[in-house]
Amino acid sequence: MKKKFYVTTPIYYVNDKPHIGHAYTTILADVLVRFHRVAGQEVFFLTGLDEHGQKVQQAAEARGLSPVDHCNDLAPRFLQLWDKLEIQYDDFIRTTQERHVKVVQAVLQKVYDAGDIYADEYEGWYSVSEERFITETEKESGEFRDVSKLKEKNWFFRMGKYQQQLLDYIKDHPDFIQPEHRKNEVLGFLRQPLGDLCISRPKSRMRWGIELPFDKDYVTYVWFDALLNYVTGVGYEQDAQRFGEWWPASVQLIGKDILTTHCVYWTTMLFSLGLPLPKTIFAHGWWLTGDTKMSKSLGNIVNPLDLIDQYGVDSVRYYLMREMVLGQDANFTMDSFIKRFNSDLANDFGNLLNRVSGLIGKYFDGCIPETEETEAEKEIREVAESLDDKVNALIDSLRVHEAIEEILVLVRMVNKYMEVQAPWKVAKEDLKRAGTILYTATEALRVSAVHLSPVMPEKTKAVLEVLGAVDSSSQWGGLTPGTKMQAHEALFPRLEVKD
Ligand code: MSP
Numbered sequence: 001m002k003k004k005f006y007v008t009t010p011i012y013y014v015n016d017k018p019h020i021g022h023a024y025t026t027i028l029a030d031v032l033v034r035f036h037r038v039a040g041q042e043v044f045f046l047t048g049l050d051e052h053g054q055k056v057q058q059a060a061e062a063r064g065l066s067p068v069d070h071c072n073d074l075a076p077r078f079l080q081l082w083d084k085l086e087i088q089y090d091d092f093i094r095t096t097q098e099r100h101v102k103v104v105q106a107v108l109q110k111v112y113d114a115g116d117i118y119a120d121e122y123e124g125w126y127s128v129s130e131e132r133f134i135t136e137t138e139k140e141s142g143e144f145r146d147v148s149k150l151k152e153k154n155w156f157f158r159m160g161k162y163q164q165q166l167l168d169y170i171k172d173h174p175d176f177i178q179p180e181h182r183k184n185e186v187l188g189f190l191r192q193p194l195g196d197l198c199i200s201r202p203k204s205r206m207r208w209g210i211e212l213p214f215d216k217d218y219v220t221y222v223w224f225d226a227l228l229n230y231v232t233g234v235g236y237e238q239d240a241q242r243f244g245e246w247w248p249a250s251v252q253l254i255g256k257d258i259l260t261t262h263c264v265y266w267t268t269m270l271f272s273l274g275l276p277l278p279k280t281i282f283a284h285g286w287w288l289t290g291d292t293k294m295s296k297s298l299g300n301i302v303n304p305l306d307l308i309d310q311y312g313v314d315s316v317r318y319y320l321m322r323e324m325v326l327g328q329d330a331n332f333t334m335d336s337f338i339k340r341f342n343s344d345l346a347n348d349f350g351n352l353l354n355r356v357s358g359l360i361g362k363y364f365d366g367c368i369p370e371t372e373e374t375e376a377e378k379e380i381r382e383v384a385e386s387l388d389d390k391v392n393a394l395i396d397s398l399r400v401h402e403a404i405e406e407i408l409v410l411v412r413m414v415n416k417y418m419e420v421q422a423p424w425k426v427a428k429e430d431l432k433r434a435g436t437i438l439y440t441a442t443e444a445l446r447v448s449a450v451h452l453s454p455v456m457p458e459k460t461k462a463v464l465e466v467l468g469a470v471d472s473s474s475q476w477g478g479l480t481p482g483t484k485m486q487a488h489e490a491l492f493p494r495l496e497v498k499d
Helices: 020-038 054-062 067-084 098-113 136-140 160-172 180-189 222-226 240-246 256-273 304-311 313-323 334-364 375-396 400-421 423-429 431-452 457-466
Strands: 004-008 042-050 091-094 117-127 132-134 147-157 200-202 210-212 215-220 251-255 280-284 287-289
Touching (some): 004 020, 004 240, 020 042, 020 067, 020 251, 020 287, 020 313, 020 375, 020 400, 042 067, 054 067, 067 304, 098 117, 098 210, 098 222, 098 256, 147 200, 147 215, 147 256, 160 180, 160 256, 180 256, 251 256, 256 280, 304 334, 313 334, 313 400, 334 400, 334 431, 375 431, 400 423, 400 431, 423 431, 431 457
Parallel strands (some): 004 042, 004 251, 042 091, 251 280
Antiparallel strands (some): 117 132, 117 147, 210 215
């Protein structure tokens, strides 16, 4: 049976158009899925929208729309962006869909019947921006906006009872929370006694949610609804066989700001349901401008659509994947975008195609030449052949930027080889030898394109078409001598640096 890989992104709030933060995680998930697919695995990729809650209700009110109309208006914008970004998701879940509402209500009933949900009067600090009650310490940190004191009857999930189980689990499963510093953050959070979780809102205050099956005056509060999308999407309470095939998820990608909700709320919910925990929850950092997070409320966001229109989808995907060290914050600047574009894409990758196709056109009538390997070629072939294992290992440990760098090492090595071997000189005396050099460089380019295809699906496809490469395997020797190459334009024309 094929190995399975199930990846999820957070489901995004529909309070505004999608921005670079949303685009980043979704591209990351897409890139991982494509790498796993190339490696022969069966994949499932779930993304979607978080449509309930106060934030969405407020955003709808501000536009003079009902929450449903507001969501229906914004949802297509996410889908359009995913299309433009070449995102191959398998399912796009919206929490207002009936399939999800049913799952949430079934879960609420189950957890209630098991005695893990109770009613209580609660007074505490409530953060509208986070849509949850926060602790005294969290309030003092000053990191939460729109905080006010609130007192009301609500329904609570007995989260506290799972504290020790969670601590033991984290210690026994070193790969569960990644990267390491985020795991330590969660362990730090769990050093204080873990309280219970408020999971409801009275309808009198907030109607835009899923009604509790055991109390018609209340709706469930955002996290208890939203987190369950990850199991709804693979058939929980709908199709036991399908669910058994896909759950637990291989990787759940999140941003660092939703670490506690995923590593503590979500996992204790799964404990209560008796379901296995995801194999890995990975929290990435933020895209910053200067020292500040790019965010809608700060108005300092880059619109991903503008970037795609101007520079092409592949270079945007490449930049986001290559520039961010997964797990750390990264700075988004046009300067670094242009530098990365010109060095890796125009000079290294794009230029290699230009060189080989130009020379093959000139000396071999545009047909892939025959090859006879010597020591110099062997070296290139061996590096190319080692890429499969290297790239797979790096992708498995979620070091995407390093995987890309490994592939670029080969590309640069081949450019160097071309300079040293100078096939344009050799061709004048020994055409056969020049053919070997050009075959080797072109084949290495083909192998690099195959490896880069999860990151840059469009341009790598174009390269393979130019090379007449019917074989999309990463094994050495895929090019057939005699194949006529296609005419092409520059892959990534250099960008001029403007002030
Ligand atoms: N709806 C919740 C998630 C529920 S998951 C069951 C939510 N939505 S969100 O739209 O506000 O944010 C979604 C994700 O976008 C978060 O993981 C967040 O970290 C990420 N990003 C938002 N701005 C970002 C950057 N500037 N940089 C990188 N990612 C950031 O939270």
